[in-house]
Amino acid sequence: MxxxxxxxxxxxxxxxxxxxxESDHGSEGSAREWIERKLPRTRFPAxxxxxxxxxxVELFGRVARGRIVPDQLIPTWEPxxxxxxxxxxxxxxxQWRRCAADDR
Structure with missing residues (x-):
């Protein structure tokens, strides 16, 4: 996971x-900390x-749980x-809020 x-x-x-x-993490807390460090400093692409x-046009962060599927030529993320x-x-x-899996 x-x-x-x-x-x-x-x-x-x-x-x-x-x-x-994107960045993958071993815990939810680590993933949320990454967002808290990176999101405020993120700039719009040139x-x-x-x-x-x-x-x-808005920038936002998201933390989702899932797994890496290595069965393909390029491993893919499966939430x-x-x-x-x-x-x-x-x-x-x-500012954090909990959303359904299919919400942005």
Whole structure:
């Protein structure tokens, strides 16, 4: 069992989501600490113009439980159907909330 911490980007409510950085951890606490260190300092990718950032483009963190499936040419992440932690930036802090597995 692993916990995957990811920092992702979303465009508007219900818009596409793209992970920009991920890190796997042996515990939920370690994954949440990684998000708390990285998310407040994360900057938008250079390919997103400043004008677009005002159009509902958001950075957020997520911690999900799952496993690495090595049966393929490239090992893949298989999340569990369990609640996840969702993290929003609030200045230099992170605000956490528990969400259903399929929520962003």
């Amino acid at each position: 692993r916990w995957r911490a990811s920092i992702s980007l979303t465009v508007g409510d219900g818009g596409p989501v793209s992970s920009i950085v 390919w997103i113009p400043a004008a677009r950032r005002r159009d509902g 569990e159907a369990a609640p996840v932690w969702h993290a929003d930036r609030a200045g230099d802090q992170v």
